[in-house]
Amino acid sequence: MFALVDCNNFYASxxxxxxxxxxxxxxxxxxxxxxxxxxxxxxARALKVPMAAPLFKWEAFFRENGVHVxxxxxPLYGDMSNRVMTILGDFSPEMxxxxxxxxxxxxxxxxxxxxxxELGTAMRxxxxxxxxxxxxxxxxxxxxxxKIANRIARRFPQxxxxxxxxxxxxxxxxxxxMPIAEVWGIGRKHAKRLQxxxxxxxxxxxxxxxxxxRKNMAVIGLRLKHDLExxxxxxxxxxxxxxxxxxxRSFDVNYTELEQLKERITSFAVACAEKLRQxxxxxxxxxxxxxxxxxxxxxxxxxxxIVVRLPFPTNSGIEIAKFAVQGLxxxxxxxxxxxxxxxxxxxxxxxxxxxxxxxxxxxxxxxSLMRSVDRINRHFGQQKVRLASQDQKRIWKMRQEHLxxxxxxNIAEIMTIKA
DNA sequence: TCTGGGGTCCTAGGACCC
DNA sequence: TCTGGGGTCCTAGGACCC
Numbered sequence: 001m002f003a004l005v006d007c008n009n010f011y012a013s014x015x016x017x018x019x020x021x022x023x024x025x026x027x028x029x030x031x032x033x034x035x036x037x038x039x040x041x042x043x044a045r046a047l048k049v050p051m052a053a054p055l056f057k058w059e060a061f062f063r064e065n066g067v068h069v070x071x072x073x074x075p076l077y078g079d080m081s082n083r084v085m086t087i088l089g090d091f092s093p094e095m096x097x098x099x100x101x102x103x104x105x106x107x108x109x110x111x112x113x114x115x116x117x118e119l120g121t122a123m124r125x126x127x128x129x130x131x132x133x134x135x136x137x138x139x140x141x142x143x144x145x146x147k148i149a150n151r152i153a154r155r156f157p158q159x160x161x162x163x164x165x166x167x168x169x170x171x172x173x174x175x176x177x178m179p180i181a182e183v184w185g186i187g188r189k190h191a192k193r194l195q196x197x198x199x200x201x202x203x204x205x206x207x208x209x210x211x212x213x214r215k216n217m218a219v220i221g222l223r224l225k226h227d228l229e230x231x232x233x234x235x236x237x238x239x240x241x242x243x244x245x246x247x248x249r250s251f252d253v254n255y256t257e258l259e260q261l262k263e264r265i266t267s268f269a270v271a272c273a274e275k276l277r278q279x280x281x282x283x284x285x286x287x288x289x290x291x292x293x294x295x296x297x298x299x300x301x302x303x304x305x306i307v308v309r310l311p312f313p314t315n316s317g318i319e320i321a322k323f324a325v326q327g328l329x330x331x332x333x334x335x336x337x338x339x340x341x342x343x344x345x346x347x348x349x350x351x352x353x354x355x356x357x358x359x360x361x362x363x364x365x366x367x368s369l370m371r372s373v374d375r376i377n378r379h380f381g382q383q384k385v386r387l388a389s390q391d392q393k394r395i396w397k398m399r400q401e402h403l404x405x406x407x408x409x410n411i412a413e414i415m416t417i418k419a
Numbered sequence: 420t421c422t423g424g425g426g427t428c429c430t431a432g433g434a435c436c437c
Numbered sequence: 438t439c440t441g442g443g444g445t446c447c448t449a450g451g452a453c454c455c
Contacts, residue, residue, distance in 0.1 A: 010455095031423035038423065056421040072423085099426090099455040187453050218429065220453080239427090246425055253420090295422055307448090342424090399421090 001112035001139060001166075002232075003105040004146040005088055005123060007081075008134045008154065008161070010101035011039035014080045015070045017132035018407050018415060026067040030055055033252055033399045034071050071400040079408045083131050091123055096236045104143060106236045120153075120162030139164035141171075143234040144227035147184040148174050148202065171230055175203035185224045190217055202228055241279055241348070247271045248342025252399050254293065255338040261290060262325050264396065266389045268343035269324040273317035274377075276345060277370060282313035282354055283345035286320055288327040293339035304331040312357040313349055316366035317373075320345065321387060 007013060011029040016022050026043035030036065037044075037053040047065055049058065055069070062069055081100045089095050092105035107114075120137035127135050138150025145165045152174060153163035165171050181191035183202050193216065199205050205213075206228050213221045226233040247268040255261055265288060276283055289305035308327040314320065324343050349355075373385045383390075405413035 033421085033423075036422055052422080054422040059421095074424095102455075185453065189452065218452090220429070242426075244426070248424060250423065293422090340423095344425095 001107045001109075001116075001141065002143050002146040002236075003092070003120075003137055003139045004098075004143070004150045005103050005105065005135055005137050006150060007084060007101040008136055009039055009041050010081075010133075011070075011072065011077055012041040012044070013133050014077050015068075015073070015404055016041070017080070018404065019068075022068055026065065027070065028053075028062070028067055029070045029072055030402065031072055033250055034401055035250065038072065069402045071403040073404050073406070075406050075409050076404065080131060080133065083408075084127055084133060084135070087127055087130055088123060091119065094236050094238070096238050104146070104236060116164035116166060117162055120164075121160065124161060134161070136161040137163075139166065141165070141230050142227040142232045144184055144224055145171060145174070145230065148178050151178070151182070168230075172203065175206060175228060176201055178202040180205055183224070183228070185220065190221070241281060241350075242275075243348060244344055244346055245272050245275045245283075245348070246342060246344040247275075248289075248340065248344070249398075250340045251338070252397070256334075256336070258329070258332050258334070261328060261332060261338060261341060263389065263391050264341050265324050265328045265343060266321045266387060267391060267396075268341070269321035270317040270387060270390065272343050272345045273315050273320045273370070274374065276315040276320075276348070277351075277374060279348075280351045281348040282315045282351050283310070283320065284313045284347035284349065285309045285345070286324050286327065287344040287346060288324050288331065288342070289344075290328070290331060290338050290341045292336050296337075296339075299337055300335075302333055302336045304333075306331045307346070311360045312362050313347075313354055314362040314366070315351060316362055316370055318366060318369075318387065319362055321389070325389075 012027040015027055015029060024043065025041075026047055026049075027041040028037045028044050028049060029039040031038045034055050036055060037049060037051060037058070040049055040051070044067055047067065049067065061067070077100060085097050085103055088103050088105065092107050093111060094106040096104040098104055116139045120139065123137055124135055127133055136150055136154045138146050138148065138153050140146035140149045149163045149165045153159050153161050165174050178201060180186055180194050180199050180202055183205070186194070194205065199208070206225060208225070210222060210225070213225050223233045249264070249268070251264075255264070269286065272283075272286075285307055287305055287307045289303070291303035292299065292301050294301060306327045308323045310319070310323055376385050377383065407413060407415055
């Protein structure tokens with residue numbers, strides 16, 4: 001038995017936990033730079049605010065309709081997510097944290113004799129009591145069916161956010177209800193293709209031949225089909241280590257100078273290195289990309305990326321920044337208005353198994369230096385220790401005009417309650 | 420003026436080997 | 438007319454997810 005548990009409107013709900021006065025009010029949470037909507041409360045959905053609505057186009061509407069807007073407060077959401085996952089992990093022997101607001105739970109047959117309604121309700125009660133967040137629980141014999149059960153739990157209010165696909169009748173009923181385009185693993189491209197073939201519901205998809213699915217949608221499509229048929233194909237996959245780590249940002253204003261981009265790329269590389277050290281990995285290659293604003297078609301567009309292979313595996317911010325800037329210098333073209341850039345580190349390997357190169361290696365002193373930098377930054381706040389090539393005057397600022405406090409991760413910003 | 424960020428997995432095709 | 442067969446490794450790009 002699998003369960004897929006997700007937090008309802010996660011970011012918007014996190015904001016509401018610390019603003020109980022907003023109960024029943026519409027809430028939207030914005031992406032970095034206050035760019036566009038990335039989470040909506042039920043009330044905001046009811047007002048037909050679409051996902052990814054750009055703030056500048058919707059600001060007036062929000063004012064007129066009393067929609068409360070928040071800048072994305074990712075330290076808060078990350079911390080709340082950890083709390084929820086810790087609570088839910090106690091309910092099953094195996095788990096897979098699938099995203100910041102979703103977790104798969106798994107029980108082998110001999111442990112799956114419980115009443116799903118009862119267990120799902122227990123999960124909801126405990127998470128609500130301990131974190132203030134509402135969740136939905138879907139049970140099923142496979143991951144894909146648990147996903148659909150979760151969707152049903154959320155869609156029909158009379159179910160109290162818990163639903164189980166635990167019989168063949170329920171499986172067929174669910175598949176005949178579920179639009180193919182909304183099935184987990186069916187994206188825009190495949191949905192279009194399938195609809196052209198007359199495939200409208202998940203059920204229609206399961207009636208196709210394996211041969212057709214394999215040919216048109218590769219093994220991923222075939223696995224999904226089997227999972228929907230109730231044959232467990234997708235397994236619990238508890239990956240702790242990331243295989244790539246990325247830091248990418250859009251800028252508030254356009255950059256035209258190489259020096260400005262060098263500073264950004266350096267900061268991104270340093271941040272990647274810090275994440276590498278957190279999971280005790282090194283990287284052996286670093287990708288750098290820059291591009292202009294693709295929404296602005298009146299200016300010439302430019303987009304380029306480059307992969308720099310490192311001569312040795314490392315997680316030193318100094319080294320990674322150095323190679324990233326070398327890459328940037330190769331792809332930078334003057335005369336363009338740059339809007340976005342990023343650094344992605346690839347080929348991650350455990351630091352404990354670092355392979356030394358024959359001729360050139362990372363400066364061994366960097367290991368202890370980086371440890372000290374991490375300790376100082378953890379204690380005194382992010383970015384207290386920086387490279388000289390990073391933004392010293394704090395010129396670079398993200399637009400965050402509606403930022404809530406770090407209620408759960410910074411003691412200075414903890415809530416004050418007057419009784 | 421203003422439009423996010425961070426991931427995974429798979430496949431095709433090229434370059435190479437014997 | 439006819440032009441082998443069987444592999445590996447790497448990378449870019451596509452499709453998908455939240």
